[in-house]
Amino acid sequence: MTDLQLIGERAVAAKYAVQLASEDEKNSVLVHAARMLSERSAEILAANGKDIRRGEENGMHPGMIDRLRLTEERIEGMAQGLTQIASLPGCIGQVMDRFERPNGLMIEKRRVPLGVIGIIYESRPNVTADAFGLCFKAGSAVILKGGSDALESNIAIVSVLKEALRLSGMTPDAIQLIKSTDRAVTAQFMRMNEYVDVLIPRGGAGLIRNVVENSTVPVIETGTGNCHIYVDKDADLDMAVKIIVNAKTQRIGVCNACESLVIHRDVREAFLPLLAEALEPARVEMRGDEGVREILKDCAPASQEDFGREYLDYILSLKTVDSLEEAVAHINKYNTKHSDCIVTQNKETGERFLSQVDAACVYVNASTRFTDGFEFGFGAEIGISTQKLHARGPMGLKELTSYKYVIHGQGQIRE
Amino acid sequence: MTDLQLIGERAVAAKYAVQLASEDEKNSVLVHAARMLSERSAEILAANGKDIRRGEENGMHPGMIDRLRLTEERIEGMAQGLTQIASLPGCIGQVMDRFERPNGLMIEKRRVPLGVIGIIYESRPNVTADAFGLCFKAGSAVILKGGSDALESNIAIVSVLKEALRLSGMTPDAIQLIKSTDRAVTAQFMRMNEYVDVLIPRGGAGLIRNVVENSTVPVIETGTGNCHIYVDKDADLDMAVKIIVNAKTQRIGVCNACESLVIHRDVREAFLPLLAEALEPARVEMRGDEGVREILKDCAPASQEDFGREYLDYILSLKTVDSLEEAVAHINKYNTKHSDCIVTQNKETGERFLSQVDAACVYVNASTRFTDGFEFGFGAEIGISTQKLHARGPMGLKELTSYKYVIHGQGQIRE
Numbered sequence: 001m002t003d004l005q006l007i008g009e010r011a012v013a014a015k016y017a018v019q020l021a022s023e024d025e026k027n028s029v030l031v032h033a034a035r036m037l038s039e040r041s042a043e044i045l046a047a048n049g050k051d052i053r054r055g056e057e058n059g060m061h062p063g064m065i066d067r068l069r070l071t072e073e074r075i076e077g078m079a080q081g082l083t084q085i086a087s088l089p090g091c092i093g094q095v096m097d098r099f100e101r102p103n104g105l106m107i108e109k110r111r112v113p114l115g116v117i118g119i120i121y122e123s124r125p126n127v128t129a130d131a132f133g134l135c136f137k138a139g140s141a142v143i144l145k146g147g148s149d150a151l152e153s154n155i156a157i158v159s160v161l162k163e164a165l166r167l168s169g170m171t172p173d174a175i176q177l178i179k180s181t182d183r184a185v186t187a188q189f190m191r192m193n194e195y196v197d198v199l200i201p202r203g204g205a206g207l208i209r210n211v212v213e214n215s216t217v218p219v220i221e222t223g224t225g226n227c228h229i230y231v232d233k234d235a236d237l238d239m240a241v242k243i244i245v246n247a248k249t250q251r252i253g254v255c256n257a258c259e260s261l262v263i264h265r266d267v268r269e270a271f272l273p274l275l276a277e278a279l280e281p282a283r284v285e286m287r288g289d290e291g292v293r294e295i296l297k298d299c300a301p302a303s304q305e306d307f308g309r310e311y312l313d314y315i316l317s318l319k320t321v322d323s324l325e326e327a328v329a330h331i332n333k334y335n336t337k338h339s340d341c342i343v344t345q346n347k348e349t350g351e352r353f354l355s356q357v358d359a360a361c362v363y364v365n366a367s368t369r370f371t372d373g374f375e376f377g378f379g380a381e382i383g384i385s386t387q388k389l390h391a392r393g394p395m396g397l398k399e400l401t402s403y404k405y406v407i408h409g410q411g412q413i414r415e
Numbered sequence: 416m417t418d419l420q421l422i423g424e425r426a427v428a429a430k431y432a433v434q435l436a437s438e439d440e441k442n443s444v445l446v447h448a449a450r451m452l453s454e455r456s457a458e459i460l461a462a463n464g465k466d467i468r469r470g471e472e473n474g475m476h477p478g479m480i481d482r483l484r485l486t487e488e489r490i491e492g493m494a495q496g497l498t499q500i501a502s503l504p505g506c507i508g509q510v511m512d513r514f515e516r517p518n519g520l521m522i523e524k525r526r527v528p529l530g531v532i533g534i535i536y537e538s539r540p541n542v543t544a545d546a547f548g549l550c551f552k553a554g555s556a557v558i559l560k561g562g563s564d565a566l567e568s569n570i571a572i573v574s575v576l577k578e579a580l581r582l583s584g585m586t587p588d589a590i591q592l593i594k595s596t597d598r599a600v601t602a603q604f605m606r607m608n609e610y611v612d613v614l615i616p617r618g619g620a621g622l623i624r625n626v627v628e629n630s631t632v633p634v635i636e637t638g639t640g641n642c643h644i645y646v647d648k649d650a651d652l653d654m655a656v657k658i659i660v661n662a663k664t665q666r667i668g669v670c671n672a673c674e675s676l677v678i679h680r681d682v683r684e685a686f687l688p689l690l691a692e693a694l695e696p697a698r699v700e701m702r703g704d705e706g707v708r709e710i711l712k713d714c715a716p717a718s719q720e721d722f723g724r725e726y727l728d729y730i731l732s733l734k735t736v737d738s739l740e741e742a743v744a745h746i747n748k749y750n751t752k753h754s755d756c757i758v759t760q761n762k763e764t765g766e767r768f769l770s771q772v773d774a775a776c777v778y779v780n781a782s783t784r785f786t787d788g789f790e791f792g793f794g795a796e797i798g799i800s801t802q803k804l805h806a807r808g809p810m811g812l813k814e815l816t817s818y819k820y821v822i823h824g825q826g827q828i829r830e
Contacts, residue, residue, distance in 0.1 A: 366824025
C-alpha cells in the first residue's frame with residue numbers, strides 16, 4: 001500500500017467519525033484549534049520563515065513571497081476564521097424535502113456530508129486552516145495538497161490542527177496533508193475515486209486547468225472570472241461610472257473584478273469621457289474597439305484576445321454594441337460564466353439581460369464584486385464555482401454537502 | 416473546424432434558443448415528436464432491421480440483439496414516454512430561494528437549464544428518444560453518442576425528432592447525434608469542456624468507467640448497484656423474506672436489485688432455512704460465509720470478491736455479522752453507494768443504520784427496487800446517480816437543471 005493509499009484509507013475511516021460528530025463537538029474542535037493557532041504562532045512563524053528563505057533563495061517573485069508570508073496578524077486572521085466558522089449554524093441532517101408515496105413509503109431527502117474532500121491549492125498557507133474549518137464543519141474529512149513552496153508552513157499548521165482534534169477526542173485523520181512534492185503523487189491523488197468524493201482546486205487558471213484535465217475524481221471548478229459590465233442605452237450614467245470604478249479598481253487581483261465593458265452605441269459619447277476621467281486616478285489602461293476609439297482618441301485598440309482575458313490588473317477592455325442582443329451574445333461568447341452586470345433604468349431590458357446571460361451571478365445595477373460568500377451572507381466561502389454541476393457561484397457550507405434519501409417502509413415490495 | 420467542433424458550436428447556439436422556449440412550446444414539440452415517431456415507425460423499423468442484420472452477421476449475443484431490437488410496440492413505448500414527459504410540470508425559472516442583504520441587494524436563486532448535455536450510451540435505441548425528451552423538457556440541448564451497433568436506428572429516430580423540432584419552429588440542433596464510430600471522436604467528445612456542460616454515461620460498468628476516467632467535462636456517474644439487505648436480530652423474518660425475494664428476483668438485471676445479504680448471527684438459524692425455501696423456485700444460487708454455511712449445508716462458499724460483486728444474475732452473497740456496527744462496516748466497505756436496506760422492528764437500530772450507511776438511498780423495511788425516478792414520483796428518470804456531487808439517487812427533471820443567482824441592485828458598490 002502506497003503512502004497515498006494509506007492516506008485514503010485513513011480519510012475514509014475518519015469521514016465516518018466526523019459524520020457522527022455533533023455540531024457542538026465540531027464547534028469545540030474549531031474553537032480549540034483557533035486558540036492553539038494563536039498560542040503556537042511562534043512555531044508556525046518559524047516554519048514559515050524556512051519557506052520564505054527558500055523562496056528568496058530560489059528567486060521567487062516578491063508578490064508570491066508576500067502571499068506565502070505569515071505574520072502574527074495573519075495567523076490571528078486564520079484563528080478568527082475558524083472561530084467564525086464555528087459560530088455558523090450547522091446544516092448536516094437538515095430535512096430538505098419529505099414526501100409520502102401512495103404505497104405508504106415515506107421518503108425523506110436529508111442533507112449529509114460529502115465524505116472526503118480533497119483540496120489542491122497554491123502557496124497560500126492560510127488556505128490550510130480555512131479549508132479544514134469549512135470541510136470539517138460540513139462534516140467531511142479533508143486531504144490537503146498545498147503548494148510545495150509552503151510545505152514547512154503547512155506541516156506546522158496541520159500539526160496544530162491535528163493536535164486540536166486529538167485533544168477534543170476526535171480523530172486527527174480528519175485533516176491530512178500530502179507532503180510529497182512529487183508531481184506523480186499529485187496526479188495519483190487526482191485519481192483516487194475510491195477514497196475521495198470531490199476535489200476542489202483553489203488557485204490560478206493553470207492549477208485549475210491541470211485538475212480539470214487530469215482528475216477522475218469529480219471536481220468543482222472554481223475561479224477564473226472574466227466579468228462584464230454592460231452600460232445600456234437606458235443606463236443611469238453616473239451610477240454606471242461608480243459601479244465600474246468599484247468593480248474594476250476596488251481590488252484588482254480577484255475573480256469578481258470587472259475585466260470588460262460593453263457599451264451601447266447611443267451612450268458612448270456621453271459616457272466614455274465620464275468614465276475615462278473617473279478611471280484616471282487609478283491609471284486604468286483602456287483597450288477599446290473602433291466605436292470606443294472614435295470617442296476616446298487616446299484609447300489603445302482591443303484585440304479579439306483582449307475580450308477573452310482575465311487581466312487581474314489595471315486594464316479594461318471595451319466593446320461597443322448596437323443592441324441588448326449584441327451585448328448578450330458578446331458576453332456569452334467571452335465570459336467565464338462567473339459574474340456579469342447590466343446597468344439600466346429599463347426594467348424590461350434588465351430582466352432580459354438577467355435571463356439570457358449565462359453566468360453564475362447576473363446583476364442589474366450593482367458591482368460584480370458582490371459575488372462572494374460573505375457578501376451573500378453565507379458566512380463562509382470555499383470558492384466561487386464557475387461550473388453548472390452541484391454548486392454555482394459562491395460556495396458556503398451548504399454547497400460543501402450532499403444528500404441521501406432515507407426511506408421508511410412497513411414491508412413494501414415492488415409489484 | 417472538425418465535425419465535432421461544429422456539433423459543439425451548434426449545440427451552444429441551440430441551448431440559448433431552447434432556454435428561451437416556454438413550457439408550452441417545449442411540450443408541443445414533445446407531443447409532435449411522439450406522434451411522428453408512431454407515424455414514421457416503418458422507416459425506423461427498416462433502419463433498425465439493418466442494425467439487427469449487421470449484429471447477427473457479426474455474431475452479436477442474443478441478449479444484445481434483443482436490447483437492440485425495436486418493434487411497433489417498443490416505438491409506441493418511446494412515443495408514450497415523450498407524451499408523458501410533456502405532461503410533467505416544468506421547473507425552469509423556479510425561484511429556489513430569495514433573500515435581501517442589509518445593503519438592499521435582492522438575491523434570487525433561480526432554476527436554469529444545464530445548457531448542453533452529452534449522453535454516451537450503448538445499443539438501446541429507446542434511450543435516444545428518452546434522453547432527448549428529458550433534456551429538452553429541462554431546457555437543454557443534447558448531443559448523443561449511442562452505441563455504434565444501433566447507428567442506423569439512432570439516425571432514423573434523430574431524424575424524426577429533428578423534423579418535429581423544425582415543424583414546431585424550434586432549432587433542430589436541440590438534438591444532435593455523433594455519427595462517427597471512431598473511438599478517437601468519442602474521446603474528443605469527452606473533452607469538449609468549451610461546449611458541453613455535463614456528460615451522463617448510460618450503460619454498463621465498463622462504459623461508465625471509461626467516461627469517468629477519460630472525461631474532462633463534468634460527469635454524473637450513474638449506475639452500478641451492489642445493493643445490500645441487512646436482516647437485523649430484531650427483524651420481522653417473514654417481512655425480510657418477502658423483501659429479499661422481491662429485491663433479488665423481481666427483475667434481475669437492474670442496478671437496484673439486491674446482490675448481497677447481511678444477517679445477524681442471532682437470527683440465522685430461524686431465518687436462513689425460510690429464505691432458502693423462498694428463493695428455491697427462482698433457483699437463486701447462494702454463496703455464504705462460514706456462519707451461513709453452518710446452517711445451510713448446501714450453500715456454496717463466498718469469496719471476498721463475491722461481496723463486492725454486482726451479479727445482475729440469480730446469485731446472492733451472504734455474510735454473517737455479530738452486530739449492527741459490523742453490518743454497517745461491511746456494507747460501507749463493499750457497497751457501491753446505491754441502495755441498502757435494513758429489516759428491523761427496532762426503531763433505534765433502524766435510525767442508526769439509516770444515518771451510518773453511506774448510500775444514495777437507505778431503507779428500513781422496504782425493497783431496494785424502489786430506487787427509481789418513477790417510484791419516487793419524479794415522473795421521469797435519466798438514471799440513478801451513485802456519486803455525491805450535484806445529484807444523488809434517482810435523477811428526474813430537476814436533477815437535470817442548474818441554478819443562477821439573479822441580483823437586483825440600485826447602484827450598490829462594495830466598500
